Amino acid sequence: MEFRHLGRSGLMVSEISYGNWLTHGSQVEEEAAIACVHAALDEGITSFDTADVYAGTKAEEVLGKALKGVRRESIEIFTKVYWPTGPGPNDRGLSRKHIFESIHGSLRRLGTDYVDLYQAHRFDYETPLEETLRAFDDLVRQGKVLYVGVSEWTADQIAQALKIADEMGFDRIVSNQPQYSMLWRVIEGEVVPFCEKEGIGQVVFSPIAQGVLTGKYLPGRPPPPASRATDPNGSGFVSRFLRDDVLTRVQELKPIASDLGLTMAQLAVAWVLQNPNVSSAIVGASRPEQIRDNAKASGVRLDAEVMRKIDEVLGPVVERDPAKTKAMSPPSRPK
Incomplete structure (x- = not known):
């Protein structure tokens, strides 16, 4: 496993992080989930990503159990705050009240005194950004959070936050967590160039496009049973890729992966890691x-010709529109 700096910060993270969005506490049994975490540790993965809202807070509990007994200094735990975790009007968003209550709940469920990275899971249009950033900064000063990041924020939103942080002396955002894959490249237009300039790293999710880039979804055929496409919690993300034109072109990646001695999944993960941001x-x-299979993508170098071939195959079906990123930042209190 190779390691990279989280943006321009001093924190080193594993090139591949283990995330438990749809698995822990919902899709798989706890014993299997813990086995996956231990497999990740065996492969040298040290970075683990979760969120308070995943599986209605159960995902954090399972991750906490799985990491119990592991030397805390040897791992990096990322979690997030924003989405509703209760029925009340203050059980959501990025208000000071919800941030403080959410971090205390996350720390309890994870069985730790601090998280390495605390992320704003979406942008909150109803809370003053100064309030959110001051709450995050206070948590940093209290030692409950080491670094602050965001998820699915636009370049303009990140710029607003950096300006306020610089003016008020708050800790700066060091990372953004967007969706990014061979098929979904919307961050390349605005987010990546801005973040490169400002020293903000991307911790990307869905590099395999919810399993589509493994090649298991075939054009003209129904999705395999018990796949992400049949899970009501995850089907919304994957459905945009389940078109025959997309699936046909994904199948054309197989010889490229085979020539490199990689699985389709390894090729997909290695591809996002070629982006220096x-x-x-x-x-x-x-x-x-x-x-274990995905971890083997760490350290893989794809030369310019391979990257060109991938672009040639997927070009007509790649989503690059930055407006799609803006569409993923909904109001914090959906009706």
């Missing part, structure tokens, strides 16, 4: 062998 790629797993 990517600090880490998040992968999930419902079985230990999946994480």
Whole structure:
């Protein structure tokens, strides 16, 4: 496993992070989830990503159990705040009240005194940004959070936050967590250039496009049973890729992967890691062998000709529109 700096910070993270969005506490049994975490540790993965909202807070509990007994200094734990975790009007968003209550709940569930990276899971249009950033900065000063990041923020939103942080002397954002893959490249237009200039690293999710880039979804055929496409919690993300034109072109990547001695999944993960602004790629797993397979993408170098071939194959079906990123930042209190 190779390691990279998280943006311009001094924190080193594993090139591949283990994430438990749809698995822990929902898709797979706890014993299997813990086995996946242990497989990740065996492969040298030290960075683990979760969120308070995943599986209704259960994902953090399972991750906490799985990491119990592991030397805390040897791992990096990332979690997030924003989405509703209760029925009340203050059980959501990025208000000072919700941030403080959310971090205390996360620390309790994770069984730790601090998290390495605390991320604003979306932009909150209803809370003053100064309030959010002051709350995060206070948590840093209290030692409950070491670094602050965001998830699916636009370049303009990140710029606003950096300006306020610089003016008020707050800790700066060091990372952004966007969706990024061979098929979904919307961050390349505005987010990546701005973040490179400001020293902010990308911790990308869905590098395999919710399993589409493994090649298991075939054009003209229904999705395999028990796949991400049949899970009501995850099907919204994957459905945009389940078109025959996309699936046909994904199948054309097989000989490229084969010539390199890689699986389709390894090729997909290695591809996002070629972007120097990517600090880490998040992968999930419902079985230990999946994480072992994906971990082998660390350190893989794809030359310019391979990258050109991939672009040639996928070009017509790649999503590059930056407006798509803006569409993923909804109001904090959806009706």
